[in-house]
């Protein structure tokens with residue numbers, strides 16, 4: 150199999166601008182700005198860069214960079230790729246809005262195993278809830294035509310789970326602390342893998358076991374897919390969240406033999422190594438490192 154991702158699509162939406170806002174609960178959330186335009190893009194077309202950027206945001210958290218630097222990096226990530234879609238990523242089904250209760254996968258953000266569906270949604274709509282009503286298992290969602298971007302996105306994603314389209318609404322936000330955790334998790338998984346092979350011959354058993362254990366904790370839901378007849382037959386991945394897309398593509402990258410992810414010896418950020426012996430992410434880092442010695 151030459152390239153597993155040759156004819157594959159997966160669509161996600163992003164706004165042109167996002168902003169941090171503090172809600173009544175005192176927490177800070179990242180949301181689209183009031184007038185930002187929305188766009189739909191194909192995740193598979195930017196998969197390599199997406200994975201690299203995600204892990205490198207996490208590296209900043211891991212290196213205990215200043216708060217402002219981390220926030221700017223998360224903000225930039227959202228402007229490039231949109232929010233993570235955590236609301237659909239955490240429950241056992243992306244169709245959770247159709248049920249009275251949401252059942253949660255094991256995760257580091259919410260302790261409870263189940264939550265009332267509306268109470269759960271409220272975690273992601275800290276300023277204003279969508280016009281969404283439930284009576285038992287029946288539900289109605291009204292999208293006002295006033296916001297053209299919202300109306301267009303809800304039409305574009307009308308065949309996807311409703312929660313996914315809802316996570317593209319302008320009042321949908323994700324808390325800073327959770328975003329930080331999610332990115333950190335990816336960087337941590339990368340470092341455990343990277344160091345395992347770097348230190349395999351020198352580290353003691355305890356250390357190596359720790360790396361193995363932290364990899365075993367990284368579990369992803371298998372995404373579903375469907376087929377679509379276009380110029381070629383195409384696999385369309387139903388990730389339903391950018392978070393699951395990153396997890397899945399990151400796992401693919403982590404196990405790839407060609408251009409593996411590596412750590413720059415100078416800036417300690419992650420890059421794709423063009424050769425097995427590549428030590429620096431850029432000529433700039435190579436020069437700076439040689440000047441130091």
Ligand SMILES: [Zn+2]
Pocket residue numbers: 413414415416417418429430431434
């Ligand atoms: Zn570097």
